[in-house]
Amino acid sequence: MMTLKVNGKDHQVDADADTPLLYVLRDDLKLNAAKFGCGLGQCGSCTVIVDGKAVLSCVTPMVLLEGKQVTTLEGLGSNSAPAPIQRAFMEEQAAQCGYCIAGMMMRAQALLQRTPKPTDEQIRGELVLHLCRCGTHMRIIRAVKRAARLMDTAALTPASEGSAR
């Protein structure tokens, strides 16, 4: 048993130390957002935020997460109370199948917490680790820029773990 802090809550998790975080999020905590894409750290669809940094949860074993704070897309906001990044992706209609989108959004969120007004180049550079097969890239870039404006307009401080709005 180990304690895993996800979206501001402590969870007692019974998983082997080598279990990648992704499986614990999906299988034990029943969270949908982080996706299995490759299990190899090549596509980014499993991305979550750990202590403010975007992390590939499919290649991050539980043993490395003791005492860390994990944020998933569910921790940012909800359908009825979406976070700026979620509002932005809805407003830009930035998805087709949407399977890669949760991971993209988490990396973008981490970028915006660090760099509130990123340039196009910074956004592209950051998202280069992520694959989208439907070809929604133009909208994703627009959505990240819109999220930056929404966060700025709302004069919100960079989101703290698990309570970002």
Add this chain to the structure above:
Amino acid sequence: MNAPVILDRRRVLAGGGALIVSFSLTGAFAQDQGAPPTAPKPPGSLATSPYLDSWIRIDADNTVTVFTGKAELGQGFKTAFQQIAAEELDVAFDSLKLVTADTKLTANEGYTAGSNSMHNSGVAIQNAAAQVRALLVAEAAKRLDVTADSLRTENGSVIAQDGRRMSYGDLVASDMLHVQAQPTSRLKDPATFKVMGQPIPRVDIPAKVTGGMAYVQDLRPPGMVHARVVRPPSYGAKLTDCDTDAVEKMRGVVKVVRDGNFLAVVADKEFQAVKAMQALAAAARWQEIARLPKQNDLPAALMALPARDTTIFQHSDTSVRGSKTIEATYTRPYQAHGSIGPSCAVSQFIDGAMTVWSHTQGVYPDRAAIAEMLRIPPASIRLIHVEGSGCYGHNGADDAAADAALIARALAGRPVRVQWMREQEHAWEPFGPAMVTKLKGSLDDGGRIADWHFEVWSNTHSMRPGGAGAMLAAQHMAESIKPPEPKPLPLPEGGGDRNAIPIYKFPNARVVHHFIPDMPVRISAMRALGAYHNVFSIESFMDELALLAGADPVEFRLKHLDDARSRDVIEKAAQEFGWRKGQQAPSDRGFGFAFARYKNLAAYCAVASEVEVNRETGRARLVRAVAAVDSGQVVSPDGLTNQIEGAIIQSTSWTLYEAVTFDDTRITSIDWQTYPILRFDAVPDRIDVHIINRPGQPFLGSGETGQGPAAASLANAIANATGKRLRNLPLTRKRIKDAIDA
């Protein structure tokens, strides 16, 4: 007043509600009977499923449910269908519920493929909705004792001139909607549309961006266990030995399933299943066969296979003769669908009844195939479509469904979730077929094409089930079922010959399809089928001939085209791009243009591109693309734009980077490092999509119309930038560099 019908499942099961009962009792098979052959058929899928209540049901509490046999694949049609139904029924968009492909609930609309959803299901829903509204109005006229013409409908009610109103829920009576559709409907005047044609936000996006339940991967029925399959290392490999004892003792392992060459393991938790799969794979011994063709010599290997040749188009005018002739050969490798999420399915087998949740494109054909594999009646299987990762054609979806069903049968009672690993999806999905085209064309003295000769060599472009043998589990199990005989897909849609017949008018033209039955590599339908390579070839060669004629590529195309809508998209794309005759691209940049009408009968699409080419490295990047599209009456303009943007980016990735690799035995492109696709550093600066709306014209499928034009436009821009014509896909950095240096 007649008692309103309550359309919930309990009433159905209890046998109440005549409207539903007739649907339930007749079942989906009966719906296929259709109208007598002599009668004119109603439009779209109403022709095969004519009962209005197969499409639309109205509850006493005014809930309106719309049914489609098509599957949402990320293309966004759920929203479009809801718009169509809301418009023709005159109900609020948000008040509608839409049920998609499910063998227990929806009509059999075959596969969701070929850009046919709008044209089959959208048309059916539109006409069913219009006819349902007419029935409700007629009923209200009777009850209010007024003429139908004096009534109007608004927001789910019929309203009389004196202000009396009756809601649809009040009006709908027992079997009112269980009637066959009429051949024609009184559709609304497009000028009055309030919902259709509006950019309504997609209904599926909120869940997808907030971590809601959105995919088959997210299903977690109580008691669910996780399975992983150990696939053979290569096509045709035989499992000679596998000591499963150690694996069976691993923590959490519930069962090892071995059935001939089919090997799988089930565990309580997902990562336990992954670890057990790895241990099982290490324990398995396989006998492999080296039988793959030489990858470096693929076009020759393909053309050396026996082929069935058909001249699919011939036109001659002996009075016109060419004076200058050129020839060219274009090739395409095997390419992968490359879904970001590997295929997944959940299945449960209780008391002889099987339920399968799958991201298959065809719930009915998949059900038939699984029934054949398990040797149980189709009626004992319920196939429910749940969205998966985008598929872009026939990926591992049906195979994963078969895996789940086979494993679930061995574990009666427990819901079993199977998810493929990345390397399994990459190695085992049925790829988009390799193709070769040979073109020959002549110009007359006036610089017009006098003679056009086009030949295409290709496998079939669909090995979908159609039969259990199309699925890996059925091929691999002990009582193995052979893959079905490959067949060419019939024209006018075609398969390998899709879009092989030129849309341009040439005095002399001949098109030959060399259908190759033997399939050395597992292949099936991939977005646009043969149209991707055929349009790439035709539109590249048009530029080669334009160059020979010393003509502007846009002007040259228009010179050979009399169809007004084709001309309109070409002119629109050229104008919005700023295309000018005699234009000169900036240094190391190039402009390209291409056009096609998908299948020569669906949406029209023209794409103008600007690329930059690094002459030192050979790297090509799409800088900007401007597309014009005509898909008839537009329903969801932003959805259409999203499809075209996506098509351009995906096709750019196919065209610049993608080829499945293999040695003499195994597929060697098994992840994103060995099969690289486009990343954000290669995304263009902008893509502009211009829609030519055609109010009142039929919907024209647009999901695949961009693939071919985007590819050729890019290739033409690279030729414009470098002065070198590249004809072998993909147009890799190395090939471009070699061409520049040659």
